[in-house]
Amino acid sequence: MSGRREHPEFDDELGVRIADATEAYAPDPDDFLREVEQRTERRESSRVIPTFVRRAAALLPPVLLPLSLARTGAAATATAAKGGSWKFLPGVLAMPAVIAVMIFATFFVSLRAAVVRGEQRDEARSARHAVAQWWRRNMVLIIVVMLVVAFTVTITPTDGLLLIFGISMLGFVGIVNALAREGFATRRELGLRMSAFLFFLSPYSISAAMSSQDWMTTATGSGLLGLIAVISGAVVCSGLAVGFRDFGSKIRVGFAITAVVILGSMHTLGVQPLSKVMADRGYAIRFVEEWDELDGHARWEHFIGMVEQLRNDGQTPPQLDAAQARFHAYLDGLYASDTELNSLYATELELVGFLRDEDRQRFRSDYWERHGVAAETSIVSPRHALLNVSTHSRFEPYDDATRARVARRVLDGLRHEDIGHDPEKLLARAALLDLVGDADDHAALQTFAHRKLRELWSGYEGADRAAFFSSPDLIERDAAGTPIEQRLSFIWLSTTSQAVQLMARYGVPEGVDLHALDAYLTDMSLYYSYRRFDSNAALAAAAHSRLHALAEWTPRPEPNHPLLWWIYRQRLLIGGILLALFCVVVTARAPEATENPAAGTA
Amino acid sequence: MDLPRLVHRFRGPLIGFFAAQGADPREARELAQDALAEAFLARDRFRGDPDDLNAQGAWLRGIAKNLSRVSFRDRAKQPRELPFDEVVDSSDRDPAAVALMTERRSRVLLAIDELRPAWRAVLYMHYIEGSGLAEVGALIGLSDRAVEGRLRRARAELKRILESWEVQP
Numbered sequence: 001m002s003g004r005r006e007h008p009e010f011d012d013e014l015g016v017r018i019a020d021a022t023e024a025y026a027p028d029p030d031d032f033l034r035e036v037e038q039r040t041e042r043r044e045s046s047r048v049i050p051t052f053v054r055r056a057a058a059l060l061p062p063v064l065l066p067l068s069l070a071r072t073g074a075a076a077t078a079t080a081a082k083g084g085s086w087k088f089l090p091g092v093l094a095m096p097a098v099i100a101v102m103i104f105a106t107f108f109v110s111l112r113a114a115v116v117r118g119e120q121r122d123e124a125r126s127a128r129h130a131v132a133q134w135w136r137r138n139m140v141l142i143i144v145v146m147l148v149v150a151f152t153v154t155i156t157p158t159d160g161l162l163l164i165f166g167i168s169m170l171g172f173v174g175i176v177n178a179l180a181r182e183g184f185a186t187r188r189e190l191g192l193r194m195s196a197f198l199f200f201l202s203p204y205s206i207s208a209a210m211s212s213q214d215w216m217t218t219a220t221g222s223g224l225l226g227l228i229a230v231i232s233g234a235v236v237c238s239g240l241a242v243g244f245r246d247f248g249s250k251i252r253v254g255f256a257i258t259a260v261v262i263l264g265s266m267h268t269l270g271v272q273p274l275s276k277v278m279a280d281r282g283y284a285i286r287f288v289e290e291w292d293e294l295d296g297h298a299r300w301e302h303f304i305g306m307v308e309q310l311r312n313d314g315q316t317p318p319q320l321d322a323a324q325a326r327f328h329a330y331l332d333g334l335y336a337s338d339t340e341l342n343s344l345y346a347t348e349l350e351l352v353g354f355l356r357d358e359d360r361q362r363f364r365s366d367y368w369e370r371h372g373v374a375a376e377t378s379i380v381s382p383r384h385a386l387l388n389v390s391t392h393s394r395f396e397p398y399d400d401a402t403r404a405r406v407a408r409r410v411l412d413g414l415r416h417e418d419i420g421h422d423p424e425k426l427l428a429r430a431a432l433l434d435l436v437g438d439a440d441d442h443a444a445l446q447t448f449a450h451r452k453l454r455e456l457w458s459g460y461e462g463a464d465r466a467a468f469f470s471s472p473d474l475i476e477r478d479a480a481g482t483p484i485e486q487r488l489s490f491i492w493l494s495t496t497s498q499a500v501q502l503m504a505r506y507g508v509p510e511g512v513d514l515h516a517l518d519a520y521l522t523d524m525s526l527y528y529s530y531r532r533f534d535s536n537a538a539l540a541a542a543a544h545s546r547l548h549a550l551a552e553w554t555p556r557p558e559p560n561h562p563l564l565w566w567i568y569r570q571r572l573l574i575g576g577i578l579l580a581l582f583c584v585v586v587t588a589r590a591p592e593a594t595e596n597p598a599a600g601t602a
Numbered sequence: 603m604d605l606p607r608l609v610h611r612f613r614g615p616l617i618g619f620f621a622a623q624g625a626d627p628r629e630a631r632e633l634a635q636d637a638l639a640e641a642f643l644a645r646d647r648f649r650g651d652p653d654d655l656n657a658q659g660a661w662l663r664g665i666a667k668n669l670s671r672v673s674f675r676d677r678a679k680q681p682r683e684l685p686f687d688e689v690v691d692s693s694d695r696d697p698a699a700v701a702l703m704t705e706r707r708s709r710v711l712l713a714i715d716e717l718r719p720a721w722r723a724v725l726y727m728h729y730i731e732g733s734g735l736a737e738v739g740a741l742i743g744l745s746d747r748a749v750e751g752r753l754r755r756a757r758a759e760l761k762r763i764l765e766s767w768e769v770q771p
Contacts, residue, residue: 007735010728010753014761018729021710024627025617025730032631033609039639040605133671 191241
């Protein structure tokens with residue numbers, strides 16, 4: 001015991017027992033000092049790790065770092081704590097990716113701790129404990145980073161997020177790389193963590209691929225190719241980690257074959273059937289001629305829309321005899337089973353002339369004939385009125401006074417703004433006026449239709465793509481009321497297709513950019529190749545064809561895109577490949593064994 | 603910053619600091635060496651008086667805490683390996699005596715493990731090398747008197763635990 005003790009009462013029998021029990025911890029003073037000096041000399045001469053890298057390492061979660069790296073970061077946190085706080089920035093930049101990975105890592109280690117038994121149990125519980133500690137320790141920073149990410153997402157939903165995560169991922173790998181190059185981790189340690197990092201990121205790659213709007217315009221499915229690149233990187237990192245180079249040739253060949261089989265299966269099962277192909281007019285023609293899933297009443301609207309577009313686009317119309325026969329057989333089946341068909345669906349069939357006279361007799365409305373014809377009220381439900389007027393006038397043609405009265409009621413209905421005048425209802429009113437109105441009536445409806453179409457148009461100055469919405473209230477606008485970038489999807493396809501029909505009839509209103517509309521319909525024409533019939537894609541293809549037949553259509557000049565534009569379009573693929581390559585290079589360059597005594601103890 | 607002096611002052615308290623958290627002897631020494639080397643390498647950023655014991659202690663405390671944070675991440679709730687292999691060479695001793703000695707040391711260490719962490723720490727930090735209360739206090743941010751009080755309470759509790767075990771059948 002040292003002679004430095006200034007409190008003799010602590011050297012009693014108990015003190016002696018304590019000192020004796022802890023004696024194993026006492027070092028030889030000279031050896032200890034020599035060890036410290038060797039450590040300082042070694043680190044000063046061979047390792048000049050930038051402060052910002054060490055500070056960044058201090059923020060990284062222990063499960064993602066070899067113990068030696070974590071120790072370096074931990075020590076640096078304290079020694080670098082005074083001044084230069086900006087040097088924490090690289091670590092903070094890496095946080096979004098780290099948080100994303102840690103969400104999965106937390107789930108994984110929790111699951112592992114719950115299921116493993118035996119010797120691994122303590123290790124699994126320790127990992128869970130370490131992960132929980134990391135969340136607690138960095139809670140404030142995590143909340144701040146997430147708020148920043150959320151704020152960015154509100155400004156630029158997809159690209160902002162991708163940019164943040166891209167920088168973040170490269171930042172993380174860069175930090176680990178910088179530390180590894182200083183000999184703080186073995187290739188095995190790094191490879192296993194890089195592999196886990198890439199595997200944990202793969203769900204986000206899928207999410208990014210599927211949420212990207214450009215994904216829809218990329219028939220090759222480059223987002224999923226990026227995912228495959230990420231997983232390939234993980235596989236290679238695993239191989240490097242487990243000493244791929246040291247294995248015998250048989251094992252190496254086996255490993256390579258297994259990797260190829262796994263990735264090939266993914267490509268075959270995941271990319272090829274999931275890749276999207278472009279539906280064209282021929283696809284839409286096939287749809288209307290062969291589609292037989294008539295129980296899906298909701299798709300009738302698409303079917304009717306396609307027929308209307310394909311009949312009027314100036315090209316060879318579809319042959320619909322077989323389709324018509326299928327519908328008739330379907331209706332006969334309904335009659336035989338005494339099942340009623342919603343009159344709105346009957347209206348769809350009437351619009352394309354698929355109803356036979358016996359069908360019309362069934363759908364004639366006694367109420368309309370008793371009260372509707374003579375009514376003076378405005379028509380607020382034009383699609384119901386259309387079926388009634390069409391079936392009634394076919395058997396009992398109206399006189400001129402009745403026709404004029406019904407036409408007036410059709411136009412009076414336009415005054416009711418609260419009922420919502422979407423293109424579908426306007427088309428029904430146009431069809432009604434075909435039956436009972438004259439050119440003046442159509443002119444009045446044309447003026448109204450143009451105003452409505454302008455209100456429903458989501459485009460703005462410089463918009464790449466735009467669609468017609470079913471209500472102006474659904475269009476996002478800035479403070480001045482100008483539409484801003486919208487998230488466009490198939491939801492607006494029916495309305496847009498009907499708007500194209502309306503424009504074919506009444507002309508294109510001022511302010512509607514047909515090229516932006518063309519781009520939206522092109523996006524919507526993509527469908528997964530494993531699907532025989534995709535009604536959205538077929539409808540988009542038909543509307544596309546009709547759009548190109550409009551008198552106002554002028555072909556879009558072939559754009560001369562700069563290289564950056566192509567890079568931007570393939571950013572998911574490029575990002576995935578770069579990240580995977582970066583991880584592989586970092587792993588490959590790490591030493592197989594480290595000379596640093598503090599390293600390799602994970 | 604004078605490295606030998608820094609090592610001389612804080613070697614024992616630092617080893618005790620890590621030992622109290624479950625490090626085995628070799629690991630506790632290595633961690634203490636890491637902490638001292640790191641403190642010395644980062645001396646340019648040390649803003650305190652190089653001769654001020656408390657400033658040096660605070661400087662080392664930050665490093666030690668962070669090192670322990672990552673070093674013991676895999677050790678949550680694992681039982682301590684009792685460190686007798688290094689000091690008990692059983693080849694030239696009476697096996698019965700060795701067993702008795704091991705038994706006595708085990709009891710003490712297990713009893714220390716029963717103490718609350720703050721008390722356990724001061725016991726290790728003080729008794730491993732008989733380090734001064736000032737050095738111990740500088741490392742954990744307490745005054746000499748506070749360390750002394752904590753030591754007294756730790757010893758009293760340790761004694762009570764050992765006695766309770768000794769009366770058990």
